[in-house]
Amino acid sequence: MADETVTVTIDDVQVTVPKGTMIIEAAKQAGVLVPHYCYHPSLPSPAVCRMCLVQVEKAPKLMPACVTAVTEGQVVHVHSPDAKTAREAVLEFLLINHPLDCPICDQAGECELQDFVFQEGRAGTRYADYPKRYAPVEDFGADILYVPNRCILCTRCVRFMGNVAGDPVIEVYDRGDRAYIGIDQDERLDHPWSGNVVDLCPVGSLLSKDFLHKARAWDLDKTASICPGCTQGCNMTIDTRDDAVVRLRPRPNLEVNRHFICDTGRADYRWMNRGDRAEAPLVRDGDRLRAVDWDAALDRCATLLNESAGPVVVLAGGRASCETLGGVMQLVAGAQVTAAMKVPMGAEEALSGIPDLALRAERAANLEGARLLGVNASWASAMAAVSGAAMVIVIDVELDDAEATALAGASHLAHFATIADPRLRTVDLVLPVTTMAEEQGVYVNRDRRAQRYLPARPAPGMARPAWWVAGQGWARRAPGRSAPATASEAFGALAAFGGMTYRELGMTGRVVPAAASVAR
Amino acid sequence: MGYPHPIHPKETPVLSTHFGEADARTFDGWVKRGGYAALRKALEMTPEQIVDEVKASGLRGRGGAGFPTGMKWSFMPKDTSRPHYLCCNADESEPGTFKDREIMRWTPHALIEGCIIGGLAIRAETTYIYIRGEFTEPYHVMVKAVAEAYAAGALGANVFGSGKRHDVVIHRGAGAYICGEETALMNSLEGRRGNPRIKPPFPAVAGLFGAPTTINNVETLAAVPHILVRGAAWYAGLTLSSPKSTGTKLISVCGHVQRPGVYEITLGLPMKELIYDLCGGMLPGRTLKAVIPGGSSVPIMTPAEVEECATDYEGIVAKGSMLGSGGMIVMDDTTDLVYQIMRLAKFYAHESCAQCTNCREGTAWTTRILERLLAGEGKASDLDLLLELSEQMTGKTICVLSDSCAAPVVSGIHKFRADFEAYLTGAAVPAMAEV
Numbered sequence: 001m002a003d004e005t006v007t008v009t010i011d012d013v014q015v016t017v018p019k020g021t022m023i024i025e026a027a028k029q030a031g032v033l034v035p036h037y038c039y040h041p042s043l044p045s046p047a048v049c050r051m052c053l054v055q056v057e058k059a060p061k062l063m064p065a066c067v068t069a070v071t072e073g074q075v076v077h078v079h080s081p082d083a084k085t086a087r088e089a090v091l092e093f094l095l096i097n098h099p100l101d102c103p104i105c106d107q108a109g110e111c112e113l114q115d116f117v118f119q120e121g122r123a124g125t126r127y128a129d130y131p132k133r134y135a136p137v138e139d140f141g142a143d144i145l146y147v148p149n150r151c152i153l154c155t156r157c158v159r160f161m162g163n164v165a166g167d168p169v170i171e172v173y174d175r176g177d178r179a180y181i182g183i184d185q186d187e188r189l190d191h192p193w194s195g196n197v198v199d200l201c202p203v204g205s206l207l208s209k210d211f212l213h214k215a216r217a218w219d220l221d222k223t224a225s226i227c228p229g230c231t232q233g234c235n236m237t238i239d240t241r242d243d244a245v246v247r248l249r250p251r252p253n254l255e256v257n258r259h260f261i262c263d264t265g266r267a268d269y270r271w272m273n274r275g276d277r278a279e280a281p282l283v284r285d286g287d288r289l290r291a292v293d294w295d296a297a298l299d300r301c302a303t304l305l306n307e308s309a310g311p312v313v314v315l316a317g318g319r320a321s322c323e324t325l326g327g328v329m330q331l332v333a334g335a336q337v338t339a340a341m342k343v344p345m346g347a348e349e350a351l352s353g354i355p356d357l358a359l360r361a362e363r364a365a366n367l368e369g370a371r372l373l374g375v376n377a378s379w380a381s382a383m384a385a386v387s388g389a390a391m392v393i394v395i396d397v398e399l400d401d402a403e404a405t406a407l408a409g410a411s412h413l414a415h416f417a418t419i420a421d422p423r424l425r426t427v428d429l430v431l432p433v434t435t436m437a438e439e440q441g442v443y444v445n446r447d448r449r450a451q452r453y454l455p456a457r458p459a460p461g462m463a464r465p466a467w468w469v470a471g472q473g474w475a476r477r478a479p480g481r482s483a484p485a486t487a488s489e490a491f492g493a494l495a496a497f498g499g500m501t502y503r504e505l506g507m508t509g510r511v512v513p514a515a516a517s518v519a520r
Numbered sequence: 521m522g523y524p525h526p527i528h529p530k531e532t533p534v535l536s537t538h539f540g541e542a543d544a545r546t547f548d549g550w551v552k553r554g555g556y557a558a559l560r561k562a563l564e565m566t567p568e569q570i571v572d573e574v575k576a577s578g579l580r581g582r583g584g585a586g587f588p589t590g591m592k593w594s595f596m597p598k599d600t601s602r603p604h605y606l607c608c609n610a611d612e613s614e615p616g617t618f619k620d621r622e623i624m625r626w627t628p629h630a631l632i633e634g635c636i637i638g639g640l641a642i643r644a645e646t647t648y649i650y651i652r653g654e655f656t657e658p659y660h661v662m663v664k665a666v667a668e669a670y671a672a673g674a675l676g677a678n679v680f681g682s683g684k685r686h687d688v689v690i691h692r693g694a695g696a697y698i699c700g701e702e703t704a705l706m707n708s709l710e711g712r713r714g715n716p717r718i719k720p721p722f723p724a725v726a727g728l729f730g731a732p733t734t735i736n737n738v739e740t741l742a743a744v745p746h747i748l749v750r751g752a753a754w755y756a757g758l759t760l761s762s763p764k765s766t767g768t769k770l771i772s773v774c775g776h777v778q779r780p781g782v783y784e785i786t787l788g789l790p791m792k793e794l795i796y797d798l799c800g801g802m803l804p805g806r807t808l809k810a811v812i813p814g815g816s817s818v819p820i821m822t823p824a825e826v827e828e829c830a831t832d833y834e835g836i837v838a839k840g841s842m843l844g845s846g847g848m849i850v851m852d853d854t855t856d857l858v859y860q861i862m863r864l865a866k867f868y869a870h871e872s873c874a875q876c877t878n879c880r881e882g883t884a885w886t887t888r889i890l891e892r893l894l895a896g897e898g899k900a901s902d903l904d905l906l907l908e909l910s911e912q913m914t915g916k917t918i919c920v921l922s923d924s925c926a927a928p929v930v931s932g933i934h935k936f937r938a939d940f941e942a943y944l945t946g947a948a949v950p951a952m953a954e955v
Contacts, residue, residue, distance in 0.1 A: 047718045048875040050916055061915040067718050089912035093881035126905055130888050153874060172713065172874060175696075177884035179874030 008074040023065035023076055024052055032078050035087055035116045037094075037202050038154040039066035042258045042354070044163055049154050051090050051116070055080040062086050084120060091117050096127035097177060098203075099149045107204030109217030113152060135180055140170070141189030143209050143263065144198060148180045151205040157181060157197035164260075164353035167191040181205075192349035192359060195263040199249055208247075210267065215241040223456035224251055224507050226443050228319045228436050229265040230346075230360040231367050233445025235508065236261055238269070238437060238456035245272040245437060245456065253508045256449065260351060262359040271435070272457070278417040278432035279461025289430065294462065298469070301414060301429055302476035305332065308412050310390030313382055314339035315407075316375055317397040318364025320466065321441025322450070322497070323490040324433075325366070325373045327470030328393060328416075331477075335391070340382035341370040342397050360446065365436075369444035372496040372512065386410050395466060396433060399423070416466045432463040439465040440487045442505065444512060451509030452502060523626070524781050528798045532758065534768045535742050536784040539626040545661060547668040550629035556674060558745030562637040563682040570641040574744060576752035578759075578766035583609055583737030584815060584845045586833045589744075595724040596642040597732050604644035605728045607709070607735040608635055610651040610658070611693050611700035614815035615867060617847025619770035620738035622782045624651070624658035627742065628665035634741030636679060636686045637748065642734050645685045650705050653695040662690055697871035701919045702735045703727075704873065715873045716919035737845075739770055761788025765832030769846050773799050776806060776852035787832040794831055795850060806852035810936065814844020816864050817924030819931035820857075840931070856948075857939045861932045862890035868925035879922035882913040886929060893943045896950030903933055903940055 004019040013030035024034045025041070037049035045066040053062035057075040062083060065076075077083060094113065102108040135148035155172060158181065162168035169189060173182030183189060189197070198208045220239040227234040227248070234257035239247040248269050250261040281297030282289040292300075305312075312335040314328055320341070329339065343364040350358035370376065377385075383406060386392055392410040396418050399407065404423035407413060414429040415421065438459040444450045459465075467490045471483030484490040488502045498513055523540025527533050543549035550556065562570055575590030596604060608631065612620040623631055635647040651659050666688050669675040677685050691709055693699050699708045703717035706728045727733025747755045747767075756766045765787040771794060774780045778800030785794060791813070795801060802808055808823045813831070818841045821829070825839040836843045851860065869883035886909055889902050910926035917923070933940055942948035 045718075046875065047918060048877070050877050053916065064718075086912065086916060089909075089916075090877050093877045093885070093912075096881055096885060126901075127885060129892075152877070153880065155875075175698075175874050176869050176872040177874070177880055179880065 006070045006072050006074075008070045008072075008076060010076045011078050017070060019070075021070050023054060023056070023063070023068050023070055023074075026070050027054075027065065027076070027078060034065045034078050035120060036066060037112060037152060038156065040156050040159075040200060040259070042164070042260070043156060043159045043200075046155060046159070049090070049152070051087060053083060053086045053090075054078045055083045087116075087120050088122055091121040092125065092127075094152050095121070095125060096130075097133040097149070098152070099132060101150070104213075105150065105204035106207050106211060106213065107150075107201075107217070111204060112202035133177060138183070140183055140206075141194060143195055143267070144189050145207045145209055145212070146181060146183075147205050147207060150203050151181060152203055153179055153181070154202060155181075156200040156202070157206055160197055160200055161189070161191065161194065164351060165191045165193050166352040167194075192264065193260060193262050193351045195266045196250065196260045199259070211247050214246050215239075220246070221456070223454050225437070225453040225456060226365065226451050227261055227265040228365040228443070229262075229268055229363060231362045231364060231446040232257065232358060232360050233365065233443055233447075233449060233451055233509075234261045234265060235451065236265065238272075240456050243457045245269045255508065256445065256447075256451075257357055258354055260354070260357065262349060262351070264346075264349070264359050269437075272437040274419065276419060277460045277463065278420045278430055279463060281432060281462065282420070282427075282430035284428045289427070294464070294472070297429065297431060298472045298476055301431070301469075301473040304412055304414065304428060305335075305391060305473070306477055308390035310411075311336040311338065311385060311388060313337075313385045313389040313392045313410075314375065314395070315379075315382055315392065315397050316341045316370060316395040318343060318366060319436050320366055320370070320395050321436065321439070322366065322369040322373060322444060322494060323441050323467035323487050324395060324416075324465070324470065325370055325375050326494040326496070327467040327474070327484075327490060328395060329374055331470045331474040332391070332393065337374075338377045338382050338385040338389075339370075339375040340377040340379045341367060341375050342379050343367055344398075356447070362446075365445075366443045368446055368448055369442065369450070372444060372448075373494065374496075394424075396435075416469060418463070431466075431469050432461060433466040433469060434459040434463050438463070439467075441465070441467070442491055442502075445509075448512045449509045450497065450500060450505055450512050452505050452507065525779055528783070530789065530793055530797055531784050532768045532786040533784050534746050535623060535627070535630065535739065535770060536782065539622055539782075541626070544627055545629075545665065547629060547665070547672045547674070550627070554749065555629050555745070556633055556680075558748040559633050559636055559674065560680060561748050562640050563680060563684065565640075567641050567643055570637060570748070573752045574641070574747060577747045577755035578752075578764070579740065579743055579747060579755065580765070580833065581737055582739035582743070582769065582846065584614070584817070584842075586843060589736065589740055592724075592736070593638070593641050593734060595722070596734055597724070598643070600643050602731045603646070603729075604642055605731055605733040606635060606639045606642060606644040606647040607702070607705065607723075607728060607733055608647055608649040608738060608741055609700060609702060609705060609735055610649050610655070610662075610738045611705060612652055612655070612738070612845075613697045613700045614817060614845045614847055615864070616772065616774055616812065616849040617815045617845040618772045618774075619782050619846060621655055621658050622770070622772075623738050623742050624655070624662050628662050629669065630742040630745060631662070631738055632665060632669050632674065632688060634744040635688055636674065637744050638734070638736060638741050639686050640684065642732075644734070646687045646689060648709055648728065649688060649690045650699070650709060651690060651692050652700075653693040659690070659692055666690060696873075697867075698873045698919075698921060701921070704919070705735065706733065713873075715875050716921075718918050743767060758786050759788050759832070760786050761830040761832050762834045764834055765843075769831075769843070771831065771846045771848055773848045773850060775848075775850035776803055776855070777801065777850050778803060785831060788830045788835065791826050791829040791831045791836075794848075795826070799850070802852050806854060808850070809853045809855050810851045810857060812841075812849040812851075812928065814842045815847035816849065816867070817920070817927060818842040818844045819927045820861075820935060821931075822935050857932055857936050858890065858943060858948075859894055861928050862887060862894055864928050865890055865925050868921060872921055876917035876922065878913050878916045879925075882909050882922055883925045885909060886913075886925060890929075893940065894950060896943060896946065896948075898944050900944060902944075903937070907933060
């Protein structure tokens with residue numbers, strides 16, 4: 001049954017799709033976008049917006065493309081005069097009570113109502129002389145405002161909370177044109193995944209307080225990235241305005257997070273914009289640290305390693321990329337190495353309606369990548385090894401005071417730092433590195449899926465990607481070594497990935513073959 | 521003396537025979553009148569035999585759509601690995617319709633008996649009777665009758681000792697018109713918002729609680745015992761016109777007639793006789809202006825159309841309207857049709873479930889245009905706009921509520937355009953001024 005296919009013709013394009021596919025999805029295959037509001041591929045379809053009505057030959061009336069399954073030989077006209085007239089009418093109906101306050105609406109520029117009205121709507125309204133429906137803005141919960149005037153009652157938010165989050169706190173209240181999305185008076189829209197309703201809302205009705213009036217959509221640059229918050233590895237987009245990160249949104253990946261990210265991941269971007277960054281390499285000069293250029297810093301790094309005979313401890317933060325971890329492990333190769341990644345723990349918060357999707361307890365994006373690359377000691381054993389180590393390398397770790405104190409007693413200490421840590425009083429070397437928002441790299445999620453992220457903003461000062469720093473340090477430890485020049489080369493050189501390339505990973509990632517880890 | 525009016529010679533009392541007899545409400549009184557004989561007969565029959573009998577009778581759904589009942593029952597799967605349900609739609613909320621109320625008020629056991637037989641036919645052990653919230657008296661009568669039926673062994677684990685089970689659950693609605701739409705009714709029964717569901721899946725595949733379900737109108741189910749007792753051939757022979765419209769139909773007539781009320785006619789009776797003979801015709805000095813023959817959702821008929829119309833499914837369609845629920849609204853020449861149509865539109869705007877855009881916004885917009893017209897502030901383009909909106913409210917939505925709003929508007933403008941134009945030209949006194 002599952003592999004049976006059906007061939008249909010949609011706007012003169014023939015496509016073959018699995019049996020049971022809805023016309024709206026088959027049309028996507030044919031390169032035809034059927035305008036829609038209530039339909040969403042990750043939600044059940046109620047067919048209420050009536051926007052996706054299309055003409056199906058031999059059907060007595062227009063059919064909703066979102067709930068009409070394709071049949072063999074079916075001929076569909078998305079842009080027939082009847083279908084266009086029907087959509088024009090729906091758009092006019094939707095606009096009669098819509099305030100058209102686009103100039104002050106956060107959604108403007110990425111609004112599906114704007115888009116489709118511009119594409120297919122009437123130029124003017126015939127609903128003149130009547131007052132529009134009005135209702136005041138409501139505070140729904142932690143980060144969410146509801147602007148009922150703009151609402152087109154597509155019910156995506158209701159279905160998300162009910163069918164996907166399993167927390168049905170919102171529902172359509174009242175009837176007819178008085179209807180609105182209401183929340184139980186004793187409830188708040190504060191489910192750990194509730195922020196997704198803002199993305200799902202096709203208009204500017206559900207707004208993020210955090211993003212409120214922060215930027216116009218057309219001023220944003222969008223960068224494909226991976227959420228660094230936990231081992232789930234949700235795909236996300238980093239929105240920047242003038243190089244400042246102003247918003248994180250989910251990026252669809254049906255294998256990982258479908259169309260969603262959790263509120264914790266969504267809100268966790270302020271550290272990307274910090275102004276107190278380590279911007280120049282620093283080397284110890286007596287009792288003080290002196291700013292130097294990269295040549296001097298890298299030479300010092302190589303010298304320190306070459307001169308220190310004894311065990312090495314590598315302490316990595318959870319956001320270190322595979323390229324970085326692989327580079328650092330290569331940098332210290334030859335010594336007895338104890339390498340660990342710090343994994344902060346938190347509560348697991350599942351999105352009940354989607355299998356295998358949760359904010360994971362392990363709040364480290366690249367834990368699986370670290371394991372693949374030999375950064376696999378326990379954090380406790382690595383910290384215990386600090387006192388006997390000849391050299392300790394810290395890669396962008398958020399340290400507590402006890403850890404900072406212990407590290408201050410290390411023989412030699414090199415800090416790959418995004419933020420300099422004054423508690424590390426004895427640090428020999430501070431190497432300013434980029435955050436994940438400023439570099440490209442690969443994280444491996446808990447299901448061993450290797451996924452790329454791209455740089456969203458420029459690095460501050462002299463900061464360089466940690467993989468570059470490690471590679472340069474390694475090249476300087478012995479003559480005749482040539483360090484990778486690009487992140488792509490750095491990744492390609494990692495034996496643990498068995499020759500996988502950036503190109504192969506694409507922007508939705510690939511699962512690392514089991515054999516590759518065995519080879520490690 | 522007889523229930524509100526004595527039985528007219530042109531009536532065919534079948535369901536209404538015992539209307540007005542208090543004793544008929546009791547179990548014993550009903551048995552004395554031949555009640556539950558059909559059930560005893562049905563208990564000896566196979567589900568297929570019951571379905572075939574009802575098919576042969578030609579009985580069609582009395583709720584409005586007129587779908588053949590036997591065929592509807594035959595859509596139910598034979599497999600009973602999942603429970604089957606029978607729903608009885610007693611949410612009689614169509615403006616102008618008040619026939620089911622009388623069945624429940626006077627002959628509750630006829631309905632209960634019909635439910636059990638229907639349940640046997642579709643292999644359901646439970647019937648949910650969804651009674652309109654405003655129906656206080658019918659609700660109490662039904663509750664009492666169900667209790668009696670349980671006590672007498674007609675309901676319960678062992679219906680009349682047959683070993684077969686049947687339960688009846690009475691559910692009282694909360695006053696939403698839309699809950700009379702069959703799938704909205706099921707949502708409402710399940711405790712959800714009463715929104716119509718998209719079809720497919722049809723109720724026979726996935727209805728109440730996701731299980732195979734058949735939903736029938738009160739009048740339909742109440743007719744079934746008569747068919748089993750007196751035979752399909754008798755019922756099929758009850759027609760004055762088309763063999764496709766058989767049996768009797770309760771017509772609730774309201775409006776400007778001398779004797780409004782519920783009349784039981786053999787299908788095919790000329791509408792003229794219904795209005796002028798049974799209902800006594802217009803009030804003195806008045807003339808007929810318009811008739812809405814099947815509940816407020818159907819197109820309006822002109823006197824000329826009424827003149828030649830046979831009161832049955834096909835006859836009324838031939839005259840541009842529908843038999844619908846049989847709720848007939850008669851209007852005489854004192855009627856302001858524009859106002860009446862606005863009232864209907866306002867009703868639909870109020871009752872729209874708000875799911876579908878066209879209905880949610882279209883019904884309200886239509887109402888506003890009509891209100892403005894009535895206030896004497898209409899524009900020449902308003903009539904065309906109304907027709908255009910109606911076009912976009914017809915056949916575009918999940919259920920037919922918005923179609924129902926459009927039907928009187930479209931037929932009103934087409935058939936009574938002068939009434940509308942009077943408001944445009946100022947010939948008519950703005951009616952909304954005093955509202």
